[in-house]
Amino acid sequence: MKDDFTESKISCKTEVETSSAHRSQLADIAEKIIKSCDDTECYIHIDYDPIPSNATAVEIINRLKEILFPGYFNREKLDPVNLKYSMGQSVSVLFDMLSLQISNSIRHDCLRYNLECSDCGERGQKAALELLAKIPFIRKTLGTDVSATFEGDPAAKSYDEIIFSYPGIFAVMVYRVANLLYKMDIPLFPRVLTEHAHSVTGIDIHPGANIGESFVIDHGTGVVIGETTKIGNNVRIYQGVTLGALSVPPGGGEKLKGKKRHPTIEDDVTIYSGATILGGDTVIGARSVIGGNVWITESIPPDTTVIIENPKLIYR
Amino acid sequence: MKDDFTESKISCKTEVETSSAHRSQLADIAEKIIKSCDDTECYIHIDYDPIPSNATAVEIINRLKEILFPGYFNREKLDPVNLKYSMGQSVSVLFDMLSLQISNSIRHDCLRYNLECSDCGERGQKAALELLAKIPFIRKTLGTDVSATFEGDPAAKSYDEIIFSYPGIFAVMVYRVANLLYKMDIPLFPRVLTEHAHSVTGIDIHPGANIGESFVIDHGTGVVIGETTKIGNNVRIYQGVTLGALSVPPGGGEKLKGKKRHPTIEDDVTIYSGATILGGDTVIGARSVIGGNVWITESIPPDTTVIIENPKLIYR
Amino acid sequence: MKDDFTESKISCKTEVETSSAHRSQLADIAEKIIKSCDDTECYIHIDYDPIPSNATAVEIINRLKEILFPGYFNREKLDPVNLKYSMGQSVSVLFDMLSLQISNSIRHDCLRYNLECSDCGERGQKAALELLAKIPFIRKTLGTDVSATFEGDPAAKSYDEIIFSYPGIFAVMVYRVANLLYKMDIPLFPRVLTEHAHSVTGIDIHPGANIGESFVIDHGTGVVIGETTKIGNNVRIYQGVTLGALSVPPGGGEKLKGKKRHPTIEDDVTIYSGATILGGDTVIGARSVIGGNVWITESIPPDTTVIIENPKLIYR
Numbered sequence: 001m002k003d004d005f006t007e008s009k010i011s012c013k014t015e016v017e018t019s020s021a022h023r024s025q026l027a028d029i030a031e032k033i034i035k036s037c038d039d040t041e042c043y044i045h046i047d048y049d050p051i052p053s054n055a056t057a058v059e060i061i062n063r064l065k066e067i068l069f070p071g072y073f074n075r076e077k078l079d080p081v082n083l084k085y086s087m088g089q090s091v092s093v094l095f096d097m098l099s100l101q102i103s104n105s106i107r108h109d110c111l112r113y114n115l116e117c118s119d120c121g122e123r124g125q126k127a128a129l130e131l132l133a134k135i136p137f138i139r140k141t142l143g144t145d146v147s148a149t150f151e152g153d154p155a156a157k158s159y160d161e162i163i164f165s166y167p168g169i170f171a172v173m174v175y176r177v178a179n180l181l182y183k184m185d186i187p188l189f190p191r192v193l194t195e196h197a198h199s200v201t202g203i204d205i206h207p208g209a210n211i212g213e214s215f216v217i218d219h220g221t222g223v224v225i226g227e228t229t230k231i232g233n234n235v236r237i238y239q240g241v242t243l244g245a246l247s248v249p250p251g252g253g254e255k256l257k258g259k260k261r262h263p264t265i266e267d268d269v270t271i272y273s274g275a276t277i278l279g280g281d282t283v284i285g286a287r288s289v290i291g292g293n294v295w296i297t298e299s300i301p302p303d304t305t306v307i308i309e310n311p312k313l314i315y316r
Numbered sequence: 317m318k319d320d321f322t323e324s325k326i327s328c329k330t331e332v333e334t335s336s337a338h339r340s341q342l343a344d345i346a347e348k349i350i351k352s353c354d355d356t357e358c359y360i361h362i363d364y365d366p367i368p369s370n371a372t373a374v375e376i377i378n379r380l381k382e383i384l385f386p387g388y389f390n391r392e393k394l395d396p397v398n399l400k401y402s403m404g405q406s407v408s409v410l411f412d413m414l415s416l417q418i419s420n421s422i423r424h425d426c427l428r429y430n431l432e433c434s435d436c437g438e439r440g441q442k443a444a445l446e447l448l449a450k451i452p453f454i455r456k457t458l459g460t461d462v463s464a465t466f467e468g469d470p471a472a473k474s475y476d477e478i479i480f481s482y483p484g485i486f487a488v489m490v491y492r493v494a495n496l497l498y499k500m501d502i503p504l505f506p507r508v509l510t511e512h513a514h515s516v517t518g519i520d521i522h523p524g525a526n527i528g529e530s531f532v533i534d535h536g537t538g539v540v541i542g543e544t545t546k547i548g549n550n551v552r553i554y555q556g557v558t559l560g561a562l563s564v565p566p567g568g569g570e571k572l573k574g575k576k577r578h579p580t581i582e583d584d585v586t587i588y589s590g591a592t593i594l595g596g597d598t599v600i601g602a603r604s605v606i607g608g609n610v611w612i613t614e615s616i617p618p619d620t621t622v623i624i625e626n627p628k629l630i631y632r
Numbered sequence: 633m634k635d636d637f638t639e640s641k642i643s644c645k646t647e648v649e650t651s652s653a654h655r656s657q658l659a660d661i662a663e664k665i666i667k668s669c670d671d672t673e674c675y676i677h678i679d680y681d682p683i684p685s686n687a688t689a690v691e692i693i694n695r696l697k698e699i700l701f702p703g704y705f706n707r708e709k710l711d712p713v714n715l716k717y718s719m720g721q722s723v724s725v726l727f728d729m730l731s732l733q734i735s736n737s738i739r740h741d742c743l744r745y746n747l748e749c750s751d752c753g754e755r756g757q758k759a760a761l762e763l764l765a766k767i768p769f770i771r772k773t774l775g776t777d778v779s780a781t782f783e784g785d786p787a788a789k790s791y792d793e794i795i796f797s798y799p800g801i802f803a804v805m806v807y808r809v810a811n812l813l814y815k816m817d818i819p820l821f822p823r824v825l826t827e828h829a830h831s832v833t834g835i836d837i838h839p840g841a842n843i844g845e846s847f848v849i850d851h852g853t854g855v856v857i858g859e860t861t862k863i864g865n866n867v868r869i870y871q872g873v874t875l876g877a878l879s880v881p882p883g884g885g886e887k888l889k890g891k892k893r894h895p896t897i898e899d900d901v902t903i904y905s906g907a908t909i910l911g912g913d914t915v916i917g918a919r920s921v922i923g924g925n926v927w928i929t930e931s932i933p934p935d936t937t938v939i940i941e942n943p944k945l946i947y948r
């Protein structure tokens with residue numbers, strides 16, 4: 001599309017002076033905006049420290065990557081000598097960031113809902129230490145996830161390619177950390193972590209879900225794994241799979257809080273793209289294979305392959 | 317996977333000098349690249365100011381968040397005293413950013429398509445004021461979205477968690493602002509805003525869509541809401557729902573511009589994950605429930621529950 | 633939700649001193665974390681330079697945008713005069729960035745897997761030149777993608793809107809570049825590029841896929857196009873479409889590497905949202921239309937429209 005010149009192009013300007021009329025209009029509007037903060041319909045958060053920003057979550061996740069996959073995501077090359085220092089440094093920085101963010105999250109809810117003081121400063125440090133102490137364990141579990149991903153994916157050229165670039169590994173890494181914080185009853189922060197991973201990968205894993213070893217999510221966009229889902233070992237799921245809750249009765253949200261609402265997936269199950277499995281009593285038996293786009297709300301026995309009966313296709 | 321040393325590791329270098337041969341080759345290539353800008357098949361944008369970058373959109377959206385959810389996304393804690401100043405400051409910064417970006421968008425199309433001058437500088441400021449004047453109203457509407465989200469989601473621990481971390485609220489907030497700009501006939505910029513939200517959340521709401529109060533999108537990845545969609549109050553949709561157009565006849569894009577091509581969803585409707593509803597004449601009657609993965613191209617009467625007949629599953 | 637004050641708000645602090653007990657605990661934990669790097673189950677990457685970070689990929693993609701769509705994404709306005717210099721500058725910066733990242737990727741695998749030295753420094757520059765020499769060609773092909781997008785989309789207001797804001801164009805642009813690098817046998821880096829686009833758009837195109845001119849992806853979230861997919865000219869696909877492989881036999885990943893595992897889509901085919909087409913021998917004949925949510929594992933003759941037989945809906 002060749003570009004033709006037009007004189008007008010030189011003529012006009014966008015950066016015009018703001019007239020005093022506009023300025024005073026703006027002042028009135030600002031007033032109204034401030035006043036309207038008092039409206040009871042509007043959500044405000046005055047006099048509380050803001051909780052972990054997405055930016056903080058990103059920083060913490062980047063540090064976690066450096067510690068969980070040594071040498072993969074460091075800015076500078078690691079050798080056996082500087083590893084010790086670099087890693088030690090990352091760990092102590094991470095400790096400070098984690099303690100503070102965890103404390104802030106606890107404190108936020110404590111003040112916001114007038115709970116009894118739970119000594120959030122101290123609790124934050126304890127929780128951070130507890131999490132860091134589990135790093136070697138998380139690292140091993142992630143190792144099983146990487147191996148399982150490689151074995152099942154003909155397109156994977158190397159383990160490194162998976163660690164460097166596969167969104168499934170990133171989402172599962174963030175989940176495994178968030179899940180530990182969730183189990184320590186840390187409010188807000190675990191969800192902020194998993195929602196960041198959701199934003200980056202399109203994979204939405206609730207921190208409360210319970211997921212075993214050698215877990216693989218391939219491609220992953222659109223995957224949803226609900227809060228009370230239980231997943232065994234060696235489970236493999238593809239893009240667009242929902243492990244969700246049955247429909248919520250109008251206004252029934254409250255009643256269901258805490259109840260098991262999402263399915264149980266036993267060991268060695270494979271679930272193909274777009275399959276939807278719903279309900280807290282739904283159990284997919286070990287070694288079963290769930291075909292693509294299948295919609296399941298009842299339990300499936302072990303060693304079963306379930307596929308949709310090819311819908312009659314109409315050719316014209 | 318223990319790491320084994322190899323001598324080779326020390327040997328080679330990647331940062332080699334660029335030979336003069338390569339340098340002159342590069343010069344020729346650059347020449348060709350520049351020349352090829354004249355090819356009529358290629359889209360160029362010379363002599364026009366670039367329009368709002370994604371970076372600008374992000375800045376504007378961040379300011380909007382501070383004003384629409386006071387205290388939630390501010391860097392520093394707000395108290396009843398500094399609220400007034402901080403908010404006033406955000407409003408005037410936002411005014412300047414909005415005016416300029418809106419003017420640039422108008423001016424861009426004016427020059428690009430040789431339209432009559434519509435006094436874009438002035439119009440930008442008027443539009444920015446008009447938008448800001450509606451902030452209290454947008455805030456109330458978003459309040460209804462937050463409440464509705466909380467009531468329907470057993471996994472939601474608090475209203476704050478929803479505002480801090482739910483992608484659905486973010487996407488709907490950006491849409492509600494973009495929609496007002498769209499209704500003022502601002503070109504380009506509204507879509508830049510919603511595409512940023514689409515990128516962050518996987519939720520693709522066209523700024524032209526018409527959406528009522530207490531609107532909930534849960535999880536949301538893969539949701540598509542087309543330009544001429546009409547959605548009533550208290551509507552709830554889940555991930556992967558498409559409210560789209562029927563197939564476009566080859567090259568028929570032009571003819572259909574402006575026509576209603578997307579469905580109408582009446583009040584109190586729930587649409588479960590993966591459902592697809594197509595066509596401008598398709599109306600989903602009030603209080604109806606559309607089950608997951610349903611594919612609908614015709615109207616559904618009010619108070620109807622539509623679910624797919626469980627496809628016969630084949631067990632092996 | 634009006635906000636009520638509580639004394640407690642002033643009381644507590646989150647930033648508490650770290651007790652020496654905690655400090656020494658932290659030291660022990662750091663020790664264990666470092667030691668555990670020797671575990672054979674854990675993936676480490678010591679003594680190798682880290683490969684292209686996502687940040688580098690973003691920089692390179694931004695430069696590519698400036699060169700492939702002249703004037704659209706430049707920070708400052710281009711005129712026919714400065715075009716020459718600005719473009720020349722971008723090309724040489726891009727050359728340096730590309731050469732280094734390509735060399736690093738080659739070198740990484742060379743050291744990591746003890747391959748024979750393939751003169752990565754030199755190869756990186758050659759590959760970068762080869763890629764840049766193809767820019768005019770890529771630009772023309774992208775031009776056909778933009779035109780086809782406009783013609784088929786009634787919501788598109790202008791070509792510029794598509795280039796500025798459509799995720800499909802962005803994902804296809806990144807793919808077209810990554811594909812050229814993939815064909816030059818560059819490891820790792822092509823996938824890093826496409827995974828960035830996947831993260832931004834929800835569109836997952838493997839760099840190995842083979843895609844013709846005038847290719848359109850509308851909305852796009854959830855689209856997956858596998859490594860050995862072949863797509864002709866004038867093909868149009870919508871969100872949630874999977875062009876994938878049939879199920880991988882347990883541990884069968886290795887055997888299938890390199891084999892054609894993904895479908896072939898001939899010219900002028902349209903595939904609507906949520907359709908899934910699987911298998912290396914599956915061919916969708918020219919000018920066929922595949923309806924939404926269709927699940928296909930066998931070839932479809934040319935000029936065929938395939939739609940799901942409307943599943944019986946149950947009304948209650």
